[in-house]
Ligand code: NAD
């Protein structure tokens with residue numbers, strides 16, 4: 001299939017491109033490089049053995065540019081990663097988040113409809129469950145209250161996409177609710193490349209390990225969890241990337257609407273992750289317990305059985321693989337794509 005990949009220069013997009021090519025698909029990337037660099041695409045091309053990944057430096061909100069992309073190519077499906085994703089920043093800049101994530105998706109869906117491409121895989125998030133009503137979380141679990149504009153955009157866009165599919169059943173819509181992606185490609189040449197101070201746990205750990213930051217702050221050790229620190233369902237980004245390839249198969253079977261949790265089904269605490277990282281990589285990660293971070297929940301992990309049953313997808317990698325590959329990327333690229 002020929003796939004339009006919005007946000008394909010980013011962390012999850014770049015890893016997904018590799019799995020798409022490995023499965024025999026081709027891709028065209030549209031990205032405004034707001035949170036990424038062209039270098040990731042150059043490295044992806046090297047890994048998959050092509051001269052270049054077709055790329056448009058464009059904002060998906062730009063109707064004219066998107067129109068020219070659709071005029072140049074006939075796409076079978078769109079994998080829609082493009083969006084802003086920093087939870088804290090979304091609280092400070094709600095309008096920017098609503099405008100980019102909502103309006104970007106509206107412009108994209110309109111162009112897709114007009115050009116007869118009615119298949120989409122959307123990057124949703126475990127954040128739509130809010131403080132989940134059940135653990136492990138199944139797709140039947142009701143959506144919860146999102147405490148930040150970023151989460152609201154994911155939850156609202158899910159509803160928009162469901163309505164689009166209901167109105168016109170020629171659409172196939174797969175909503176993938178990612179849990180916590182970490183890790184990197186085994187080559188150590190592509191990975192997560194945050195700007196400034198990392199918001200998320202694993203990039204913070206790797207920057208402490210390499211000496212860029214003094215110590216990790218652990219946000220609370222008084223949660224109702226086995227060791228008091230927050231528990232999450234970390235998933236290797238390569239496993240996550242492969243879930244998109246499985247979702248494409250569902251789309252080619254004309255699945256209609258599909259909603260799937262994409263996680264391992266295992267919960268690890270912050271201390272579990274820090275200790276696994278130290279053990280696997282033989283490096284030191286100094287840390288200090290700090291107050292809870294506003295908006296955080298105690299425990300979040302899923303039941304991924306539906307994705308296995310319906311998509312034939314199951315995570316292969318464990319927490320030690322994730323820690324090894326995150327470190328391999330960081331130590332080979334201390335300054336990310338600027339190296
Ligand atoms: P990322 O920031 O690395 O990638 C997103 C890409 O989209 C970037 O390359 C950015 O430049 C591009 N982009 C943003 N707005 C755009 C626009 N208007 N037009 C064109 N390009 C635009 O993030 P990621 O971690 O790869 O996440 C990919 C998707 O998965 C996002 O939608 C994110 O919300 C979602 N998601 C991520 C996580 C996570 O923890 N990383 C968890 C759940 C869901």
Ligand code: UFG
Pocket residue numbers: 085087125126127178179180199200201202204216217218219220229230231232270293296
């Ligand atoms: N944590 C720390 N110190 C840090 C960073 C994080 O102790 O410096 C803790 C958090 O308190 C939490 C755990 O590590 O207990 C994971 O935090 P992350 O920020 O890495 O991830 P979150 O679960 O908060 O959120 C992530 C993404 C969201 C997404 C959500 C569910 O940032 O976009 O996973 O997919 F919605």
